[in-house]
Amino acid sequence: MSAVQPLEHRIVKSRFALSDLVAEAFSGMLARPGRTMLTILGTVLGVVAVVATLGIAKTSGNQIVSRTDELSATSVSVSNRSEGGFRSPSNNVSSIPWDAEDRLTRLNGVVAAGTMTRVDTSGSLVSSVPINDPLGQSEFAIDVVATSPGLFEAVLSELSTGRYFDEGHSIRNEPVAVIGSGAATRLNVTRVDQQPAIFVGDTTLVVIGILDDVAREPSLINSVIIPNGTANALFGTGAPAEVHILTELGAAQLIGDQAAVALSPNEPETLRVSVPPEPRILKSGLQDDVNSQFLILGGISLLVGAIGIANVTLVSVLERVGEIGLRRATGARRRHIAAQFLAESAAMGLVGGIIGASLGVLVIVAVSAQRQWTPVLDLYVPLLAVPGGAVIGLIAGLYPSWRASSLEPVDALRGGT
């Protein structure tokens, strides 16, 4: 045999490749699948609780805005504070200017605005083209309302046929009218292509459009609606009595604060502004309460889950003392042993996070399906839940892996199987 030169004999540092670490972690975890599943159960439950709570809160919050409250949450109306107003017109001078619509639509957050004034027709009845029907009634007490063109959008009305009047009709005082579907039925007007005429007392108006539905101010369905200019010219209506504003979602409070000043900069206090009572605040307050309880519950399960992982990893360290000794004997350093057990507990947490996030999403979908809601979830919630689980596992593995790495190989080899 050739002579060995001892001093040139270099020590090859032992190492534990990352791929080996991952492989060891997963095979350690999969060695006893039943136990692993029970171990990660706590983490799974915790992650499910957190993900589902956040998702359901988001989903239900979205529902409240989109369904129940959107109509009122975007509605602001302004009227005179004095006893004037829509229902009982008086001789009081209105503080609402003719150009209210222009002033308001310039405000950021206003989608549409329009004035609305009840026209005093001195008790005139409304009729369509006379039909000689001795049994039928041909004259009706129908409200006549003067509006600016923007009102139609502001009250979310829909046309069934014809068109709305515009600013030009108002400026030229044209005798045109848009009538509500209820009024149209009573007046027996079904189409507008022949320019049907109706009569308010002795005044003739041409019907250019019929409203189908009005989401706000449903009284318009039974009214005859004419342009402001026309109303003033024919009936001497005077300044507008009321303003309806459609705001963007969430802007109602702000517009409520600004509208009075915009309409009447000199005496904003003469105007009464009605804004929605923000039911969301009440509900979300309630929701937050429930949410925080669930989140606390989720946090507790996560803690219990972490303790479960720590416990089982510790038991597994004690069971595998022999294996630890053998690995130390075959060249594993302390940090390699620590890394192995840390990786194992982190892998358990990771799997717990994946399963928990998936189940949490399923819970959200199931609850939404049952309530017929659209499920809404911030994408980052389940995506963060997965590394979150891994971090919990990692933390849970700190003490057991420290214990494992601090075993002396001689002692470890003496025990174990």
Next chain:
Amino acid sequence: MSAVVELAGVGRTFAGSPPVEAVRDADLVVEEGGYVAIVGPSGSGKSTLLHILGCLDTPTSGSYRLRGIDVGGLSDGDRTSLRGAEVGFVFQAFHLLPYRSVIENVMTGLVYNRTPRRVRRERSRQALERVGLSHRLDFTPRQLSGGERQRVAVARAIAAQPSLLLCDEPTGNLDTRTTSAILDLFDELRTDGLTLMVITHEERVSQRAERRIEMIDGFLGEAESS
């Protein structure tokens, strides 16, 4: 011939009251390809000596050179690397991973010493072939007999191609017939050039060795060769 193991005045004292001198003033040189049995009653310090030889423990006095490297001067980490590269262990308890297959168990012996993954499987297969277990690669240790388990442990120890194979009561858990099989295997490994040191209190095991060293109360003494 070059020395694999050189002990010069090695002592190992465990602190306590009174302190225990497990190994006293041990001098020993084992050449490459040697086959040494260490015999002695329980408590004579055999296991402590084996731990020192395997770099699992360090002497409190004297010097130990493994393949010329002074083990006493190494850090814990370097000692670990050295034993991973140079020493194979076979224990009375087999220390197999119960949930892994036979070949995976052997591959564990190669995880930490920079052997590429592909090479590991091949070398493990060769080692298992060497111990006559080619037909058991995908079994789990539970499905094997005691003798087969010990052969897996031997395969794991030799897969890393160590300079020194240390065996601590390798036949302690085996019956007579399987003991002979393991001893035959040791003879074969030795003819391949492996250096073997076996701790045993069984006469028939020590008789197969080239040298017998007796240990009594921590002192080493050459026993008459068989």
